[in-house]
Amino acid sequence: MASAAKKKTIRTIPQERTPMPERDPKERARSFQEVACGYQPEHAAREAERCLLCPDPKCIEGCPVSIDIPEFIRRITAKDYRGAYDTIAATNLLPAICGRVCPQESQCEGVCTVGESLEPVAIGRLERWVGDLALAEGWSSAPYIEPSGFRVGIVGSGPAGMACAADMAKAGCDVTVYEAFQEPGGVLKYGIPDFRLPNPVIDAEIENLRKLGVKFECNTLVGRLFTLSDMRDEMGYHAVFIGTGAGYPSMMGIPGESLNGVLSANELLTRCNLMRARDFPKYDTPLPAGKRVAVIGSGNTAMDALRVSLRLSAEKVTCVYRRSRAESPARAEELHHAEQEGIEFHWLANPLEILGDDKGNVRGMRCIRMALGEPDSSGRPRPVPMPGTEFEVAADIVVFAIGTNANPIIGQTSALALNKRGYIQADENLATSMAGVFAGGDIVTGAATVIQAMGAGRKAARGMKKYLGIYQEDADSKVETLFGIPVYEHNFTRLRAA
Amino acid sequence: MFEIVAREDFSDVTFLLEVKHPLMAKAARPGQFVIVMARPEGERIPLTLADFDPKKGTITLVIQAVGKTTREMQQTCLKGSALHALVGPMGIPSQITTTSGAAKKVVCVGGGLGVAPMFPQARAYKQAGAYVVGVVGFRSQELVFWEDKFRGACDELILCTNDGSAGIKGIVTDGLRVALEKHPDVNEVIAIGPPIMMKACADATRARKVKTLVSVNPIMVDGTGMCGGCRVKVGDKVKFACVDGPDFDGHLVDFDDLMARLKRFAAQEKNALERWLDSCRMMKTPAEEPTELPDPFEEVRGG
Ligand SMILES: Cc1cc2nc3c(=O)[nH]c(=O)nc-3n(C[C@H](O)[C@H](O)[C@H](O)COP(=O)(O)OP(=O)(O)OC[C@H]3O[C@@H](n4cnc5c(N)ncnc54)[C@H](O)[C@@H]3O)c2cc1C
Ligand SMILES: Cc1cc2nc3c(=O)[nH]c(=O)nc-3n(C[C@H](O)[C@H](O)[C@H](O)COP(=O)(O)OP(=O)(O)OC[C@H]3O[C@@H](n4cnc5c(N)ncnc54)[C@H](O)[C@@H]3O)c2cc1C
Numbered sequence: 134m135a136s137a138a139k140k141k142t143i144r145t146i147p148q149e150r151t152p153m154p155e156r157d158p159k160e161r162a163r164s165f166q167e168v169a170c171g172y173q174p175e176h177a178a179r180e181a182e183r184c185l186l187c188p189d190p191k192c193i194e195g196c197p198v199s200i201d202i203p204e205f206i207r208r209i210t211a212k213d214y215r216g217a218y219d220t221i222a223a224t225n226l227l228p229a230i231c232g233r234v235c236p237q238e239s240q241c242e243g244v245c246t247v248g249e250s251l252e253p254v255a256i257g258r259l260e261r262w263v264g265d266l267a268l269a270e271g272w273s274s275a276p277y278i279e280p281s282g283f284r285v286g287i288v289g290s291g292p293a294g295m296a297c298a299a300d301m302a303k304a305g306c307d308v309t310v311y312e313a314f315q316e317p318g319g320v321l322k323y324g325i326p327d328f329r330l331p332n333p334v335i336d337a338e339i340e341n342l343r344k345l346g347v348k349f350e351c352n353t354l355v356g357r358l359f360t361l362s363d364m365r366d367e368m369g370y371h372a373v374f375i376g377t378g379a380g381y382p383s384m385m386g387i388p389g390e391s392l393n394g395v396l397s398a399n400e401l402l403t404r405c406n407l408m409r410a411r412d413f414p415k416y417d418t419p420l421p422a423g424k425r426v427a428v429i430g431s432g433n434t435a436m437d438a439l440r441v442s443l444r445l446s447a448e449k450v451t452c453v454y455r456r457s458r459a460e461s462p463a464r465a466e467e468l469h470h471a472e473q474e475g476i477e478f479h480w481l482a483n484p485l486e487i488l489g490d491d492k493g494n495v496r497g498m499r500c501i502r503m504a505l506g507e508p509d510s511s512g513r514p515r516p517v518p519m520p521g522t523e524f525e526v527a528a529d530i531v532v533f534a535i536g537t538n539a540n541p542i543i544g545q546t547s548a549l550a551l552n553k554r555g556y557i558q559a560d561e562n563l564a565t566s567m568a569g570v571f572a573g574g575d576i577v578t579g580a581a582t583v584i585q586a587m588g589a590g591r592k593a594a595r596g597m598k599k600y601l602g603i604y605q606e607d608a609d610s611k612v613e614t615l616f617g618i619p620v621y622e623h624n625f626t627r628l629r630a631a
Numbered sequence: 632m633f634e635i636v637a638r639e640d641f642s643d644v645t646f647l648l649e650v651k652h653p654l655m656a657k658a659a660r661p662g663q664f665v666i667v668m669a670r671p672e673g674e675r676i677p678l679t680l681a682d683f684d685p686k687k688g689t690i691t692l693v694i695q696a697v698g699k700t701t702r703e704m705q706q707t708c709l710k711g712s713a714l715h716a717l718v719g720p721m722g723i724p725s726q727i728t729t730t731s732g733a734a735k736k737v738v739c740v741g742g743g744l745g746v747a748p749m750f751p752q753a754r755a756y757k758q759a760g761a762y763v764v765g766v767v768g769f770r771s772q773e774l775v776f777w778e779d780k781f782r783g784a785c786d787e788l789i790l791c792t793n794d795g796s797a798g799i800k801g802i803v804t805d806g807l808r809v810a811l812e813k814h815p816d817v818n819e820v821i822a823i824g825p826p827i828m829m830k831a832c833a834d835a836t837r838a839r840k841v842k843t844l845v846s847v848n849p850i851m852v853d854g855t856g857m858c859g860g861c862r863v864k865v866g867d868k869v870k871f872a873c874v875d876g877p878d879f880d881g882h883l884v885d886f887d888d889l890m891a892r893l894k895r896f897a898a899q900e901k902n903a904l905e906r907w908l909d910s911c912r913m914m915k916t917p918a919e920e921p922t923e924l925p926d927p928f929e930e931v932r933g934g
């Protein structure tokens with residue numbers, strides 16, 4: 134590492150984190166254009182200077198897929214952008230996406246050494262910049278692949294399914310991804326709105342998978358159109374991966390939930406994003422009409438529901454969350470953006486009842502203030518209601534964003550072992566109770582993050598390769614990347630130089 | 632793209648589409664439904680599988696033109712054209728059971744948009760060895776369709792028309808009462824149609840304690856259990872019709888809740904239809920455009 138000869142220290146690096154240009158809160162709060170505009174090359178170069186290239190980099194441990202962060206940052210400094218991309222792509226297939234949506238503050242950036250005395254290195258922003266550059270330049274990590282003769286079926290086209298599909302395609306398998314919706318992408322498409330993750334970014338990543346030879350079959354509800362056993366026994370799949378996500382939305386079971394105007398965040402977001410109801414009547418799918426929207430919950434889904442409602446021209450948008458701001462599970466950036474855009478937050482409050490008018494429409498919500506008590510099983514302080522503190526929030530629309538459960542269809546239609554909460558049981562290789570069937574992502578862990586789902590898809594791919602007998606591990610070779618694939622994953626007998 | 636291989640018009644509001652989908656034709660079971668998007672900007676709408684033929688590799692949908700999407704489909708979904716999206720079969724298939732030994736006796740009631748969807752159930756019961764009494768309703772004789780098909784699938788068919796121009800004069804609940812009186816030993820009633828009709832059927836069988844299954848039709852988006860838009864109250868539980876149903880015990884379904892929730896986009900639906908009718912008006916001569924919208928809740932009177 135010649136370039137690191139002159140050792141940087143915390144004093145010599147740029148002290149301030151390089152801000153990312155953003156659109157003005159007032160203007161953007163009414164538009165679906167992307168809020169954060171991304172770095173320019175000079176921003177990236179400056180921010181890359183802030184990395185100390187630690188010999189024992191903590192950031193790598195913080196990243197669920199262990200991207201070699203100092204290495205990719207070093208290559209940005211050396212203006213070896215293609216090399217930076219290859220370094221990231223060695224473990225993360227979707228840098229343009231993860232750079233945008235990873236909760237960096239609790240992952241890579243949360244443990245960055247610079248963060249001990251200054252603001253941490255903006256790893257996510259740098260990663261996004263590299264990812265966007267790769268998309269713009271049309272770089273992909275497609276090697277020459279010789280067919281292995283194996284056929285792999287993937288159920289669900291979210292990040293878990295996409296990652297597994299890519300790895301299996303690179304190992305020479307004939308891969309088909311089945312998706313129930315009319316378009317691939319999973320939560321990235323139907324859940325996360327355009328102003329946070331524009332559709333062209335997702336489509337470009339999907340196009341990259343197509344270049345690897347992955348086929349997408351949409352409009353296919355696996356379990357009902359054909360079963361897992363059919364895939365294995367009749368359709369000729371040697372291995373199957375299930376990445377169907379944890380979409381089934383929860384409600385609270387309080388009075389008034391069936392009033393008109395009460396809906397899940399998933400319904401609101403799917404109508405708005407995938408079905409383009411925001412362009413009604415050009416698109417046919419309608420949205421519930423309301424001037425005052427109350428959203429229950431404070432995770433990423435809640436932030437998206439709040440900010441989408443604002444953009445759908447609600448006059449007043451309120452968030453009700455039973456813990457305090459510090460416990461909010463949303464990405465720090467989203468919470469910050471929501472506050473900037475004028476969302477009203479009721480921290481430490483919980484709904485007791487949704488109130489209706491005589492026509493069966495929502496008119497408001499009766500809530501109670503909460504206080505934080507002893508830590509509960511999740512380690513977070515347990516919220517307890519404070520008697521005598523009830524208050525009302527006026528609303529025509531109430532949106533539940535309080536979490537999801539396992540999607541039940543695969544469980545209903547197969548003999549797969551499930552755990553008692555309905556998620557698919559998988560071992561450390563992500564193999565399920567059915568031979569040749571692997572599973573990963575939210576359907577195994579419960580709702581998690583994009584990068585974790587992607588990591589699970591790749592882990593399942595390793596398990597699958599072992600199962601198919603095409604996994605080659607060379608313990609002695611140090612991990613290096615060729616065509617975007619770590620060497621230890623190469624299938625040398627089948628891979629020739631591109 | 633899913634090719635429409637045949638189309639038939641039963642009346643000025645009801646039409647049939649036969650669509651090529653060999654895998655679905657093989658997988659489909661009575662009681663299941665599909666979700667259709669006619670074009671990329673369209674809405675996802677659920678439609679029951681009215682028939683499926685594994686040999687021909689086709690499925691059949693029978694659609695009532697009630698609002699913007701279904702009326703537009705009535706104009707654009709011609710033979711040789713294609714649907715943008717078609718996914719299914721969705722939902723848990725109806726449990727077609729016959730009591731061991733003695734064949735079961737069932738009454739299958741179809742009214743309004745439930746006439747055609749009732750057919751696969753009647754056929755399946757018959758094939759399973761049950762004695763099947765079919766009850767179907769239409770506004771008048773000219774609107775009757777599939778009579779031969781129903782006669783083939785039922786041991787007895789009670790045809791009801793509002794004006795008495797064919798079969799008995801009355802609505803399907805009148806037909807159901809006739810069937811129950813003639814056959815006191817009925818084990819099961821299946822009712823498909825507008826909520827108000829299914830409610831009336833469930834009320835008619837409650838006192839006799841005859842097991843009654845209904846196929847609920849709430850507003851749906853994905854049909855895969857992801858949006859919760861299709862939730863219905865069944866007894867003291869909340870169920871998602873698309874993955875837990877669509878068949879439920881008619882004596883437990885909260886129909887008033889179902890009907891109230893079906894109206895949740897009424898204003899937007901009206902707006903969409905009016906705009907669309909305006910745009911049609913601009914495109915062609917105003918002669919034969921329908922003036923009054925059939926209210927889906929009123930369909931019971933039409934069947
Ligand atoms: C609104 C929202 C915002 C979020 N924001 C963030 C964020 O900012 N950062 C972050 O890291 N994470 C975020 N998450 C979480 C993250 O999106 C998920 O953890 C991740 O998408 C899970 O990926 P997956 O591949 O397991 O499943 P999904 O992305 O849920 O994809 C599953 C796919 O499978 C399909 N499917 C289901 N059943 C079947 C079937 N039987 N046959 C065929 N197809 C089927 C579904 O239609 C879907 O497309 C957010 C989640 C939501 C809902
Ligand atoms: C499981 C199921 C099976 C069905 N089977 C049939 C069938 O076989 N034949 C048939 O003609 N109709 C069927 N329907 C009803 C059909 O889906 C609606 O008539 C259609 O969605 C109306 O759309 P529109 O734009 O033409 O009318 P709109 O003006 O949008 O609505 C007319 C009525 O249909 C209801 N509706 C609107 N959108 C939806 C939606 N996305 N999902 C469900 N209901 C909606 C509304 O409550 C409204 O009262 C079924 C519905 C369900 C849920």
Ligand code: SF4
Nearest residue numbers: 196231235240241257
């Ligand atoms: S994938 Fe996510 S956690 Fe890993 S380095 Fe990139 S932004 Fe950080």
Ligand code: SF4
Nearest residue numbers: 184185187192245246
């Ligand atoms: S911990 Fe921070 S400073 Fe150290 S290598 Fe990682 S990003 Fe650079």
Ligand code: FES
Nearest residue numbers: 854856858859873
């Ligand atoms: S239609 Fe979305 S959950 Fe049933």
